[in-house]
Amino acid sequence: MSGFSPAFERLGAALAAVVLQQQETLAEFLPREDWSADLTARTYSSGGVTVQVALLGSYAARERTWLWGWANPQFGESHPAVEPTLAIRGLGARLGIPEFTTPEVDLSWYDGPAGHGGELLAMAAGGVLGGGGYIGAGYDGGSAYLHVDDPQAPPAPWDPVPVPRLLANAVSLFPRDPRLTLVRLLSRHRVGYRETEGGIDLDLPGGGTARAHFDGLGRFVQWQSELTPANL
Incomplete structure (x- = not known):
């Protein structure tokens, strides 16, 4: 506990x-x-x-x-x-x-x-x-x-490829609300999303789509994506 x-x-x-x-x-x-x-x-x-x-x-x-x-x-x-x-x-x-x-x-x-x-x-x-x-x-x-807090340190850029890994690692450390964890990452990069009962759907910048699946207890269980060549 x-x-x-x-x-x-x-x-x-x-x-x-x-x-x-x-x-x-x-x-x-x-x-x-x-x-x-x-x-x-x-x-x-x-x-x-x-x-x-x-x-x-x-x-x-x-x-x-x-x-x-x-x-x-x-x-x-x-x-x-x-x-x-x-x-x-x-x-x-x-x-x-x-x-x-x-x-x-x-x-x-x-x-x-x-x-x-x-x-x-x-x-x-x-x-x-x-x-x-x-x-x-x-x-x-x-x-x-x-x-x-130095401006020469670069901010993290948007990259869809490591998102499922980042989400899984983040949730292992702070498991309280996996949906919130993903939403805040998407909001940080101004990536549009739609929440549904079983997941979160994304329209990826530059083309492509992705979906994060959550089970009935709100746990992150799967990531599916279709990336365009620009996002690979």
Whole structure:
């Protein structure tokens, strides 16, 4: 049984596929080699590429807790790397998402497909802020999570081919509402769709059609598509 609040699970479901797609785009842009970060200057450098970042929070592996940057005594909400992320806490207060307003979140209960529960908090937080994606920067005892808010980081382009994979992976992490997960990905790219009792029909940009099938419990079960040569 999930220890996340229903409000967090629904937000995660809405953002998961969008975030996963952006993470793949970020991985192609930003080499994961020896890295360095200067949070006062809000920079992260890896493989000769430097991007502007903000501090989301950190995950402590031994304690299995997530600590928001604004609650970390080493930083605080007025720190240059933390200030851009305070909108997450504000959204949590407005929507009743305790994971976004609790300074240190206990994730010891989590036993899901992600490496740890902190990864899901980073995903949701990064999705709220948009931008270029997020980075997990490991250190002794855990990982710090940085949000890339640099215009040089490219946005994920529309591509129909990986959609079923993105949807399946997103639903494995945030299974609450697979239809919402797909709809938000389509809306992100302004792809038209029609909802039916058993699925969602798409008219793909550039030609072609696709249909996502859902069972009686709302679970994603199948993807069918007919792509034109321009979409292959």
